[in-house]
Amino acid sequence: MTWQEKAQHLLGEGYISTLAYMAGCNRRTMQRWVKGVNEVPKNIIDDVNATYEIWIK
Numbered sequence: 001m002t003w004q005e006k007a008q009h010l011l012g013e014g015y016i017s018t019l020a021y022m023a024g025c026n027r028r029t030m031q032r033w034v035k036g037v038n039e040v041p042k043n044i045i046d047d048v049n050a051t052y053e054i055w056i057k
Helices: 003-011 015-023 027-035 042-056
Strands: none
Touching (some): 003 015, 003 042, 015 027, 015 042
């Protein structure tokens, strides 16, 4: 499962806006990261993966 799929599973349908808020960036930046247009900071991926492991498993 990708970090994007994990984020959507954790946060629901509007996960991009919520994740952008949580990451302290704007929604458009998050959209670029999700689509692979720009490289995602490692800490974002690590935080999503760690949170998923804690809350889902």
